[in-house]
Amino acid sequence: MLEITRLTxxxxxKKALDNVNLTIQPGELIGLFGENGAGKTTxxxxxxxxxxYEGGTILLDGxxxxxxxxxxxxxxxxxxxxxxxxxxxxxxxxxxEHFQAFREKRFHGLLDFFQLPKNxxxxxxxxxQKNQFEVIMSLCQGADYILMDEPFAGNDIFNREDxxxxxxxxxxxxxxxxxxxHLIEEVSGFLSRAVLIHEGRIVGDVRTxxxxxxxxxxxxxxxxxxxxxxxxxxxxxxxxxxxxETPDDTEETS
Amino acid sequence: MDKRLLRxxxxxxxxxxxxxxxxxxxxxxxxxxxxxxxxxxxxAWEDLYLNQIYRWVLRPDxxxxxxxxxxxxxxxxxxxxxxxLAGTALxxxxxxxxxxxxxxxxxxxxxxxxxxxxxxxxxxxxxxxMTALMIALLFIERAVYIAFTPTGCLGDTSIDLxxxxxxxx
Numbered sequence: 001m002l003e004i005t006r007l008t009x010x011x012x013x014k015k016a017l018d019n020v021n022l023t024i025q026p027g028e029l030i031g032l033f034g035e036n037g038a039g040k041t042t043x044x045x046x047x048x049x050x051x052x053y054e055g056g057t058i059l060l061d062g063x064x065x066x067x068x069x070x071x072x073x074x075x076x077x078x079x080x081x082x083x084x085x086x087x088x089x090x091x092x093x094x095x096x097e098h099f100q101a102f103r104e105k106r107f108h109g110l111l112d113f114f115q116l117p118k119n120x121x122x123x124x125x126x127x128x129q130k131n132q133f134e135v136i137m138s139l140c141q142g143a144d145y146i147l148m149d150e151p152f153a154g155n156d157i158f159n160r161e162d163x164x165x166x167x168x169x170x171x172x173x174x175x176x177x178x179x180x181x182h183l184i185e186e187v188s189g190f191l192s193r194a195v196l197i198h199e200g201r202i203v204g205d206v207r208t209x210x211x212x213x214x215x216x217x218x219x220x221x222x223x224x225x226x227x228x229x230x231x232x233x234x235x236x237x238x239x240x241x242x243x244x245e246t247p248d249d250t251e252e253t254s
Numbered sequence: 255m256d257k258r259l260l261r262x263x264x265x266x267x268x269x270x271x272x273x274x275x276x277x278x279x280x281x282x283x284x285x286x287x288x289x290x291x292x293x294x295x296x297x298a299w300e301d302l303y304l305n306q307i308y309r310w311v312l313r314p315d316x317x318x319x320x321x322x323x324x325x326x327x328x329x330x331x332x333x334x335x336x337x338x339l340a341g342t343a344l345x346x347x348x349x350x351x352x353x354x355x356x357x358x359x360x361x362x363x364x365x366x367x368x369x370x371x372x373x374x375x376x377x378x379x380x381x382x383x384m385t386a387l388m389i390a391l392l393f394i395e396r397a398v399y400i401a402f403t404p405t406g407c408l409g410d411t412s413i414d415l416x417x418x419x420x421x422x423x
Contacts, residue, residue, distance in 0.1 A: 048362070068364065070362050070364070079355045081355050081359050083265040090266070098365070098368070099363075099364075
């Protein structure tokens with residue numbers, strides 16, 4: 001279980017995370033949603049110990065995250081974290097050597113499925129292939145908690161669809177995925193829980209099964225939680241249209 | 255060899271190029287050391303003699319400068335190479351932030367020493383090897399100084415590192 005309690009993180013004077021409380025059970029498939037700058041990445045990097053935080057605690061199966069247990073966490077990021085000069089095959093060897101629970105069979109299966117070249121340096125891959133490889137490594141590290149931060153940015157829809165199916169097919173019941181993404185509608189079908197973050201605070205936390213029971217779509221729930229004003233765009237457009245276009249127009253009207 | 259060496263370099267480093275660089279630095283620092291010593295020794299030795307057209311005549315007051323004075327400047331390339339090796343170590347750390355943030359993987363590896371082993375081992379080994387080589391050269395050059403300087407003209411043969419490293423004549 002991953003327990004985040006009263007987590008607070010500042011960037012200078014700006015509060016990036018404000019008293020975040022979140023408990024994640026093994027086997028959950030969680031979508032972490034929020035606008036740009038909401039704190040999704042900061043939350044993930046704090047969990048991974050990449051960022052120093054000012055307040056709160058993060059416990060992984062009852063213990064603070066240290067080198068001893070950090071192998072239980074894997075991370076796929078749109079920044080990419082592979083070794084650009086290494087081939088996928090060499091990545092496999094590196095992970096096998098350093099992560100006890102590395103899933104070699106899954107690794108080769110996924111490389112074959114996505115038809116990624118095994119012996120070319122990853123730097124020579126296309127952006128889509130790099131994203132695929134990044135996600136593959138996070139799925140194969142053998143971690144119990146797989147954190148993904150916008151992993152599909154730049155991949156086409158078919159590719160993403162394939163990945164969602166693969167994800168659902170290969171995950172074991174104890175594997176937990178926390179997926180930060182803007183693609184709410186695409187991922188809503190396979191998530192077990194959605195967590196909404198806004199200005200560093202958790203503003204929504206719901207089980208998708210509960211939403212299904214209520215007949216509310218995840219997108220509607222997100223809009224509702226964010227107090228999204230559907231008429232915002234039309235109002236703005238009306239305002240733009242009502243504005244005088246040139247200084248000459250202004251003079252004429254006045 | 256390549257495979258074993260890979261463990262001591264950032265993943266994906268060209269081991270042959272890395273070894274070539276180390277060998278080039280070692281050779282360059284040694285060559286410069288030998289050249290500077292040979293040049294300074296020869297001129298000091300030459301000054302012992304009245305150079306006449308067909309024969310060399312030892313000056314009556316001939317006195318060779320001390321070994322440490324003759325050796326001044328021989329370790330400059332060594333010091334430069336040490337700085338370059340320190341730069342290499344820093345560059346190894348920076349390589350984990352180049353084109354991707356692979357430091358995220360290194361920070362998830364259970365062994366905290368792994369990153370430092372991969373960044374520091376080769377520069378430290380090269381620095382150690384270079385230091386040993388420079389010490390050996392210093393003793394060889396001292397032997398040359400003693401062997402080729404005429405008896406009675408020898409200066410102080412002790413090795414004064416501060417003086418050797420100093421730029422003042």
